[in-house]
Amino acid sequence: MLINVINIAFEIYFYVIIAYVLMSWLPALQGSTFGQVIGKIVEPYLEIFRKIIPPIGMIDISPIVAIIALNFIQLGVIKVLFYLMY
DSSP: OHHHHHHHHHHHHHHHHHHHHHHTTOHHHHTSHHHHHHHHHHHHHHHHHHHHSOOBTTBOOHHHHHHHHHHHHHHHHHHHHHHHHO
């Protein structure tokens, strides 16, 4: 049960990151209240990767690396919880 809840939380955060990245193509949407709320949720996590990986011209690949890292973190957390529970 706990593993499912945490897994769903990671999946929701994944989709919030995707939505934020897509909103970056529409500045009016990103500047809306909804966009600002999503930005407050996602930016602290993405900022870690933006410090390490600077944009290449107009392309920012840090969200891709952030999503890959999120998947690894998700797998690790789920495996640790599974090990502790069973």
